[in-house]
Amino acid sequence: MKRTALILTLGLGVGAAGHVLWFNTHRPVAAGSLDTQLAWMQTDLGLEPDQFERIKALHERLEPRLLELAAEVDRLRAEFATFERERLEAGEVDFLKVARAAAERRTLGRECDASTTQLVAEATRVMTPEQRKRYLEILAPALEDAGHSRAF
Amino acid sequence: MNHPPDPLDTALEALRTSTPAQPESVQHEVWRRIAHGAQADPSEAEAQPWWRRLEAAFARPAFAAAFVAACLLLGLFLAEMRLTRLQAERTAALEQSYLRLVDPLFRATDTPRAQQAVHRP
Numbered sequence: 305m306k307r308t309a310l311i312l313t314l315g316l317g318v319g320a321a322g323h324v325l326w327f328n329t330h331r332p333v334a335a336g337s338l339d340t341q342l343a344w345m346q347t348d349l350g351l352e353p354d355q356f357e358r359i360k361a362l363h364e365r366l367e368p369r370l371l372e373l374a375a376e377v378d379r380l381r382a383e384f385a386t387f388e389r390e391r392l393e394a395g396e397v398d399f400l401k402v403a404r405a406a407a408e409r410r411t412l413g414r415e416c417d418a419s420t421t422q423l424v425a426e427a428t429r430v431m432t433p434e435q436r437k438r439y440l441e442i443l444a445p446a447l448e449d450a451g452h453s454r455a456f
Numbered sequence: 457m458n459h460p461p462d463p464l465d466t467a468l469e470a471l472r473t474s475t476p477a478q479p480e481s482v483q484h485e486v487w488r489r490i491a492h493g494a495q496a497d498p499s500e501a502e503a504q505p506w507w508r509r510l511e512a513a514f515a516r517p518a519f520a521a522a523f524v525a526a527c528l529l530l531g532l533f534l535a536e537m538r539l540t541r542l543q544a545e546r547t548a549a550l551e552q553s554y555l556r557l558v559d560p561l562f563r564a565t566d567t568p569r570a571q572q573a574v575h576r577p
Contacts, residue, residue, distance in 0.1 A: 305507075308514045311523060319527035326535040332542060335549040341557065344550045367557065374560035413561060420559045442551055446559035 338367055348442070349435045358430045366423050373416050380409055420446070 333340060342363060346356045383405050391397050424443065428436045440447070504512075513519045555562045 305511060308507075308511050311514045311520045315524045315527035318524050319531035321531070322528045323531035323535045326532050327538055330535075330539050332539075332546050335546050335553055338557070341550055341554045344547070345554070348547075363557075370557055370560060374556065377560045416559065416561045423558055443555065443558060446555045446562045 338363060345439075349431065349438055351431075351435065355430050355435075359427055362423065362426050362430075366419065370419055370423070373412065373419060376412055377416070380405060380412060384409075 335341070335344075342356070342360050345351065345359070351359065387397065387402055387405070424440075424447075428439060431439060514523070
């Protein structure tokens with residue numbers, strides 16, 4: 305009985321150790337940074353080193369502006385959420401504030417459109433037709449959204 | 457021509473004379489058990505409780521080694537399954553984060569639509 309328990313324990317131990325070791329050595333790095341996204345793009349689109357360098361430079365150049373716009377979008381979204389909450393709770397709307405925020409939203413939408421168009425246009429210029437096709441497939445959700453409405 | 461007696465024969469003869477005669481029942485029982493063992497009913501082994509059979513199986517080194525190897529392979533297989541799922545989730549997360557980077561308005565579709573206001577007196 306002791307021998308059986310020993311072999312069972314050994315088997316389970318070896319299995320668990322193999323699992324943890326294999327999982328940890330092959331675990332992919334977490335998504336998030338621009339470098340990770342670009343590395344993924346390189347693999348997914350099969351970019352050549354020179355293409356990758358140009359696309360990386362393009363993204364690094366435009367990223368600060370895009371992040372700035374994203375922060376503005378978040379701020380305006382929060383502002384509109386506040387208007388909505390006030391409307392629901394107090395039944396009142398400050399139309400002047402809403403009109404100002406709406407105007408700001410339209411301007412921001414146009415700036416976002418321009419930045420996105422610039423990035424996509426410059427990136428696709430570097431790519432082969434097959435890479436371009438795949439890249440536009442990846443961007444399809446955003447491009448479809450852009451085609452319908454830029455309101456947020 | 458007479459040969460000198462074999463020492464082994466002498467020793468066996470001495471053993472036979474010194475061993476008390478076994479009762480008939482004992483001899484009968486011994487032969488019965490031998491016959492029973494020779495016929496070895498396989499259903500008798502199956503009638504044993506599972507832990508006895510498990511013990512018997514693990515007593516064979518080949519089986520024990522195969523068990524440990526199978527555990528290792530199962531562990532690796534499960535790790536691969538987890539990695540595949542993780543990789544798919546990561547790819548989806550990368551696509552989403554890249555879309556959010558390229559298009560700051562992308563999250564617009566997640567914004568809940570306006571709800572009916574609660575009328576208060």
